[in-house]
Amino acid sequence: MSSGFDYQQAAKNVLATEIEGLQQLDQYFNEDFSRACKLLLNNTNGKVIVMGMGKSGHIGRKIAATLASTGTSAFFVHPGEAAHGDLGMVTAQDIVLAISNSGESSEIVSLFPVLKRLNVKIISMTGNPDSNMAKLANIHLQISVPQEACPLGLAPTSSTTATLVMGDALAIALLQARGFTSEDFALSHPGGALGRKLLLKLSDIMHTGDELPKVKPSALIREALLEISQKGLGMTAIVDDNDQLIGIFTDGDLRRILDKRVDIHSATIDTVMTQHPTTATPNILAVEGVNLMQEKRINGLMLVENHKLVGALNMHDLLKAGVM
Template sequence: MSEFNFKQAANEVLDIEVRGLQQLSQYINDDFVKACTTILNNKEGKVVVMGMGKSGHIGKKIAATLASTGTSAFFVHPGEAAHGDLGMIESGDIVIAISNSGESSEILSLFPVLKRLNIRIISMTGKPTSNMAKLADIHLCIAVPQEACPRELAPTASTTATLVMGDALAMALMQARGFTAEDFALSHPGGALGRKLLLKLENIMHTGQEVPKVYAEASVKDALLEISQKGLGMTAIVDQQDQILGIFTDGDLRRLLDSRVDIHTALIGDVMTKNPASASPGLLAVEGLNLMQERSITALLLSENGKLVGALNMHDLLKAGVM
């Protein structure tokens, strides 16, 4: 056992599977286009994926990929379908039936009922002459020269080819639909992309008493106290109607000290940065981040018609998972 060459065995598997995928492109043919068109034009129905054993595991992944990229899809186990779950499939749906041999008895036993319901069937098999291939409305070939299993027993190269064919189908449909990153985020609200594309500044901004603000007539000392208490590294300077006049940040303080201004007597309105960057609370958080990076600032005021309504800093974006 110690002399067995594990690297060689693994590389042989990779070589076999790569060769299988390289020849898969010949099956991206008119039948593939027909399958895509059939699914794309099916405005009301769903795509139901079926498969037994290893094909079933691959089928679940294909269904999940379709569902997350704009095609309504789910997986149904053929065995369960024969015992009641067939009721989940309705006229107008499309079934993608997967079997490398094309002779899965559990799936073939469902064909008569599916046909009676006028459900179109797309089969994915490694044998174009199989019953599943001949009885389906559309057949997608997933044949490979050989399995990576040295005994030609365990599905290996064939399941890889099936998965890739499913990915090709899903990605082609995704592009044909004009499916965007924002669309993707809507079905992935809990993921990092969802947070970046769905989260708005209003969802994470500080409001009310948490917003640091002083009037232009306040002293620099009072402004520094406000910065310290609110902890955002800055304070807004506003008028009596909360209209934004300027901003004063930690960086402004360092520059002010270098200029030898007496912070005890100076008014904040005289040393503030006028016309500061601000954004609408309805702006996407990722766009707010881009604005802050473009302006090289670490805090941002949120306003509506020039009136201060909130504030946030880079730390808030970091906590929200936007960065």
């Protein structure tokens, strides 16, 4: 190969070819697509079983994962394994989404008679509307593309991209039709960053009990500083005898009073505290707490219920919880 080969142009050609293929896909979002969505949406008792061989199988796994994470119960079954026992996973309440660009995958076509006998509904996704899989399925979704991005026309490229987009279109159309929310999404992703942001509340990470920094208004400033140092939140609450929050004192406040040469050994904390501090309730989402602290440009937050101090946290707690 010539050392002057234009790699960038080759990449741009791939992009142009695949874009052309996706533009052609628009015509296949038709009545068959609507019928497929309605069939899947009304399938409340069963699952979607995705099947595909080779590259179609790889794409099928991604489609199954996308469906599952957006509210449509789905999993992938390898056609070869299905023919040797895994077909027992499929019930009459399920729907099979069979994927093959040619529509003639022998491993999948051979399963159709058994699936029909089980009265399983089949949605096929192929690039050939005259194929066996297209004709034998209850609903056919066409994914034809003008050409593969591979210059030899052999490696599945444009066709697999079109298949993936068709699968994404199904998943997102169903998500919107059933009113699936970001909270629903988080429930299926509790271990991820998004799950933490959407599910975690301030009550899950706040400091309480003996970890809560608080002093009475009559406490000396040096006593308040000792409380701040011991509790390690960079602040302390000032509360009355009923734990009602009346003020806050932070590391930043300390720097300001030192500039004013206030005697920390004789002055009481109520003379230098910040009254009416920013607060939140413990039942709000942690991400809302982050937004509030960033908006107010503060590093710590006192949590109250009916003006009574119940918890406290700082930015480090939110970072540690993975919310930021």
